[in-house]
Amino acid sequence: MAISLDKIRSxxxxxxxxxxxxxxxxxxxxxxxxxxxxxxxxxxxxxxxxLIAEARAAASNPVSEDMEFASGLGAWNPEQVSGVTHEDCEKFSRDFGTVLDVEDLMTVEDYTLEVSSPGLDRKLRTAGDFERFAGNLVKVQTFEPIAGNRHWQGRLTQVAGGKITIDRSALKQKGKSRKIPSETVEIELSNVEKANLVPEI
Incomplete structure (x- = not known):
């Protein structure tokens, strides 16, 4: 029997x-x-x-233990903060693993369940993901080439009409600013094979 990822996700x-x-x-x-x-x-x-509100409040308190984290909020979109702890992963893994077994959703005998946060280089899959992380640096691979290229990187500036717009002038390489003429590319969401955030720290 095939594994139903839809049922597992639900x-x-x-x-x-x-x-x-x-x-x-x-x-x-x-x-x-x-x-x-x-x-x-x-x-x-x-x-x-x-969590974000608490971190911002801590940033205004010079003696706060959360100062290092709070001061870093300006370096990236606060939406990138997943807030997941090791304890969260353990509790979820235990309960989810039990339900998988009880409901017999995994039709294979031996498998490993791994639970973690999505990380700062998280994947972008839906239109909602792109909208949420507008303003961030992204890396996108397309199914079909655009101007002879399937690999694009830059700042996600717009999500509208089933398309995303990437500003390539925001690129950096090897820690140094790279001077590129202002250039944007529009990509149909249906043409996005895979995409992920590029961490800015």
């Missing part, structure tokens, strides 16, 4: 919600005898907003 979302978490992505890899189910989670939108 179940993961149900378990995550009970922990004030959200499922970002689910990935299943099967190679020979190694089978790995990876689940990427983050705090719920409400919890992320609370």
């Amino acid at each position: 179940t993961a979302e149900r378990v995550a919600a009970s922990h004030d978490l959200e499922v970002v992505e689910i990935d299943y890899q099967s190679a020979q005898k190694q089978r790995v189910l990876r689940v990427f989670i983050e705090k719920s939108a409400e919890q992320r907003a609370r």
